[in-house]
Amino acid sequence: MDEFRFDGRVAIVTGAGSNPGLGRSYALLLSSRGAKVVVNDLGAGPDGRGQIGPGAEAVVDEIRSAGGEAVGDGHSVAERDGARAIVDTALDTWGRIDIVINNAGIAPFAAFDEITDRDIERVIGVHLMGHIWMCRAAWPHMAAQNYGRFVNVSSSAAWVGLPTQSIYAAGKLGVVGLTRSLAAEGAQHGIKANVISPYADTLALRTMLASANSEHNQASGQTPEVVAPVAAWLAHEGCTVTGKVLQAAGGAVSEAYLVHGAETEPNPQLLPLRILRDRDRGAASIAMFISAAGMSGVNLFLTYYLQQSLGYSPVETGLAFLPVVAAVMIASTLATSVLTPRFGPKPVVPIGMALAAAGLVRLTTLEIDSTCTTHVLPPLLVFGAGLGLVMAPSMSAATFGIDPADAGVGSASVNTMQQVGGSIGTALLSTLAASAATDYLAGKTPTPDVMAQSALESYSTAYWWSAAFFAVGAIVCGLLFRRGAPEHDPDAAPTVHM
16 A cells, blocks of 8 residues: 655644644654644643643644654644634745644533633634634635645534533534534535544643553554544545544544434324234333433443543453343243243343342442452453343234234334434433542542542442433332233234344
8 A cells, every 4th residue: 555645744633732632643654744833832831821741832843853844833722813824824835735634622621510611712712712713723724725734623522511611511522513514615625524432541641530441542552543543544645524523532533423304294104003902012112212221321330430430442342241141042042942831021132121130239339449350350240131132022922923014113112112212321321420530529639639539429320320221120120021921923023033
């Protein structure tokens, strides 16, 4: 494969003075491939105050020492005239501007009702308005030459929400809307605009989080250097996409989407009510909905706990969940081949719900120094066994004895209940967990230890609510399912087994 080059291109990278830092890595990579770079940085701390890092000139020296061309700039992106001055630096030095990477940012920690008006203005000024002013300053020059690349920077905080970062998240999601509109407008001018949502061990993170977090990031390869190629590709003339949002961390790249469902006229025949009027099928659908909602507490928040509290890598986290898969498979096989044919779903599913709830309740006792083998694995196995007893009989009961003409709709309703339950569970538990963390942080100084404990509070809250989902499910399913094993109808559609 030919090496991507930027010979003859002029790039501006804002917020590029920290070491280690994402902006610095972008600037170094572009310059090593032939680009002339304006290195912009104010040298401010991650909350926008004080001074950290060597600043823009140190990065300029690195580039020049390696044989590249670069100039430093100390103007603020948060001001219209400052953004124009940054672009003028490129024009006055090299006569053109081809690439803008809007990396500058600040992130003061503060609860929504405690952050000062001035800090709100500063955060929005740097993140959202900084992007607007920089893109606006460079736009006419790019349009005139019928070529340009904007690489705007967002954050996962804009998608999942983080306590004490509400204004930051608002600004970062605003960047996504801005970029998609610029991509649409820029198509006729040869301008492409995309968003990168990076995560890496940077100087800013090191000043905000505990040292163990930095050590984990480095050990798992989450460094700025492995993110830089993604930004460079988006900035290259060979980039084939525009209006996209790419998440990059530790060498992994994924695309984030904003989804809008198209409206359709309601059709009552899409889901004939006779399917759900049957008690067993109705109970099975409810069981699938509740189990999918409750699973969010484990899938999402236990992953957070393993990676952020215990310092597991993504691979180690995946391996930690393997015993759960085994427990689900064993319990599912036992339920479908032995228990349900003999006793029916009425006792089996509620018992599974109760086991899942018990496992989740045990997870609420986890501490920052808990171990996976001793404290996480046992409740996970109990949860997995319970889940297997719930899902296999429920999926079978949801389609058992159904009319062949309704078989497709019946199967689809099972999948729909799972998807809807999972979506609602994720959204609800995320909201409750974020509220718990915010409540814990109220009136406290956000030190690394306090932040770690607030995260643990949010996880415990999610586990408690997930356990409550399963407890309610045990009662509802115990009331709705018929007694005894279901009788097979030879004219019915084949039963679906998991």
